[in-house]
Amino acid sequence: MKSFKYTINGNIYKVVINRIEDTIAEVEVNGTPYKVEMNKPTKKQVVTINRPAQTTTPPPTRPQQVSVGAAALRSPLPGIILDIAVKTGDTVKKGQKVLVLEAMKMENVINADRDGVVKEVKVNKGDSVLEGADLVIIE
Numbered sequence: 484m485k486s487f488k489y490t491i492n493g494n495i496y497k498v499v500i501n502r503i504e505d506t507i508a509e510v511e512v513n514g515t516p517y518k519v520e521m522n523k524p525t526k527k528q529v530v531t532i533n534r535p536a537q538t539t540t541p542p543p544t545r546p547q548q549v550s551v552g553a554a555a556l557r558s559p560l561p562g563i564i565l566d567i568a569v570k571t572g573d574t575v576k577k578g579q580k581v582l583v584l585e586a587m588k589m590e591n592v593i594n595a596d597r598d599g600v601v602k603e604v605k606v607n608k609g610d611s612v613l614e615g616a617d618l619v620i621i622e
Contacts, residue, residue: 553602555617556595562586564610569619573601581619584612595621 487498499511508519566583569575575595584591599621606618 553620553622554597555605556581556593556619556621558584558612558614558616558618559591559593560584560586561613562591562611564606564608564612564618565590567604567606567608569601569604571601571604575599575601575621582606593618597621 485500487500489496489498497511497513501509501511501516503509506521508521510517510519562584563586564582565585568580568582575581575598577595577597579595580592581595582593584593601619602622603620604618605620606612606616612618
């Protein structure tokens with residue numbers, strides 16, 4: 484049984500998924516039971532929580548539209564930007580905190596991968612990013 488809380492057009496809905504069998508889900512919305520028919524059967528997912536560091540193939544590199552000497556600091560996994568610790572023009576040192584990314588319900592500090600000057604911050608607080616997305620350009 485999974486429970487979710489949704490706000491739709493200012494109205495709060497508590498949704499509890501009691502059971503899913505084939506294409507029918509038995510749910511309760513604010514205590515009222517419903518049988519919901521889905522278009523196709525659900526697929527079971529396997530979620531790995533403890534990922535070994537960089538055992539997966541890195542995302543394909545994309546051509547960058549930045550000047551020579553500048554490089555993009557990229558997101559190591561999909562998530563949401565919680566905090567940005569630098570701004571355009573700031574000088575950063577390798578290992579310095581640049582931003583905080585929430586991924587898999589954990590806060591991940593993203594550090595500068597080299598010394599340089601922040602040329603551009605490509606994300607905003609609250610943005611959702613995909614793995615491999617450019618976060619900050621360091622020159």
